[in-house]
Amino acid sequence: MVILTPVPILLSLAVLEALPAEAPKKLIEWGWDEPDTAFLRENWSKMEEMPFDGFVFHVTVSRAGRKANFSWECFGKERFSAGDFREAAADLRAARFVRLSDRFLRFNVTPGVDWWDDAAWEAVMGNARAAAVFARDSGLRGWMFDVEDYGTGIFRYRGGKREKEKSFAEHRAQVRERGRSFARAVGGEFPEIVLFLTLGYSFGYPWAPEKDREDSTYGLLTDFLDGIVEACGPGMAVVDGFEGAYPFKRAEQFREARETILVKGPGWSAAPEMYRRHVRAAFGLWMDHDWRRRGWDLSDFTRNHFTPSEFEGAVRSAMAASDGYVWIYTEKPRWWTREELPEEYMEALRRARSR
Numbered sequence: 001m002v003i004l005t006p007v008p009i010l011l012s013l014a015v016l017e018a019l020p021a022e023a024p025k026k027l028i029e030w031g032w033d034e035p036d037t038a039f040l041r042e043n044w045s046k047m048e049e050m051p052f053d054g055f056v057f058h059v060t061v062s063r064a065g066r067k068a069n070f071s072w073e074c075f076g077k078e079r080f081s082a083g084d085f086r087e088a089a090a091d092l093r094a095a096r097f098v099r100l101s102d103r104f105l106r107f108n109v110t111p112g113v114d115w116w117d118d119a120a121w122e123a124v125m126g127n128a129r130a131a132a133v134f135a136r137d138s139g140l141r142g143w144m145f146d147v148e149d150y151g152t153g154i155f156r157y158r159g160g161k162r163e164k165e166k167s168f169a170e171h172r173a174q175v176r177e178r179g180r181s182f183a184r185a186v187g188g189e190f191p192e193i194v195l196f197l198t199l200g201y202s203f204g205y206p207w208a209p210e211k212d213r214e215d216s217t218y219g220l221l222t223d224f225l226d227g228i229v230e231a232c233g234p235g236m237a238v239v240d241g242f243e244g245a246y247p248f249k250r251a252e253q254f255r256e257a258r259e260t261i262l263v264k265g266p267g268w269s270a271a272p273e274m275y276r277r278h279v280r281a282a283f284g285l286w287m288d289h290d291w292r293r294r295g296w297d298l299s300d301f302t303r304n305h306f307t308p309s310e311f312e313g314a315v316r317s318a319m320a321a322s323d324g325y326v327w328i329y330t331e332k333p334r335w336w337t338r339e340e341l342p343e344e345y346m347e348a349l350r351r352a353r354s355r
Helices: 009-022 037-047 082-094 118-137 168-189 221-230 251-268 272-278 308-321 343-354
Strands: 026-031 054-057 060-063 066-069 102-108 142-146 194-197 237-240 279-281 283-286 325-330
Touching (some): 037 054, 037 082, 060 082, 082 118, 118 142, 221 237, 221 272, 251 272, 251 279, 251 308, 272 279, 283 308, 308 325, 308 343
Parallel strands (some): 026 054, 054 102, 102 142, 194 237, 237 279, 283 325
Antiparallel strands (some): 060 066
């Protein structure tokens, strides 16, 4: 049985009203055109022309004669060191970003580990430390911490490797402790890091009260996040990127989502005070949302989920409700190479950003 912690209503309303005005609002680009650092080195000046304040990227390293994407291998048994980031760090030094000030390294929870495998966990911790040092020394804001499992089932109890040996309560305690150690390792190297989550508590708690948490694919996510917020240092921030906002068009949808993050969220956490102290609200918007069914029409924009005007309005509403960040996700359009990207959508984003 999960006991929800009562949320002080007056404090929550104050938080809802006060936080958005305190921070500048910034647009972050992330999609299928996610670059590596070699691309950044060669194209940074052209990237600076686009209407963003930052972006997400990955690091490619050489491993035993092959190229490895660190973001997809960091949360596993493969060990990376600070030396693996040397070339990427040189690329970033050569890219003289000014406008694109808020840069985030992608850090996934793939390929996943057994939460009881101490040796594997030490590899994850070492990779986290190395990535935190790289982020700190390269002038990054932090990580896009992608906690989507991509089929690994890392946050699922039922059907997991240890289900028959360890109870659900034991799983929760173990995953929470791993979250604590993870945050200590990262924060020890980069005390002011921003951990920008794709999915936060609002996603990891869909079972209550309708669904048994033990059967949920993400039933252990909240425990992992609880450990992280419990161990956050005073300068760390955990940003709930609220991927569920992808299709939103109306201002009230973003306001309700903000309330979910900042008012309901602490009640879902076992560490509500630390949650209130460190968690911030952000929103993702998928510009070519549902393109597989609807298509992505480059001339008749009424066939797309967002027309340019609707997209502009959604971005503006998201920025108004956010504590600082709105991230723009795309699959078909490619911002950095300007492929399948009608000028009308670029102008819509520029208008939204300038107001």
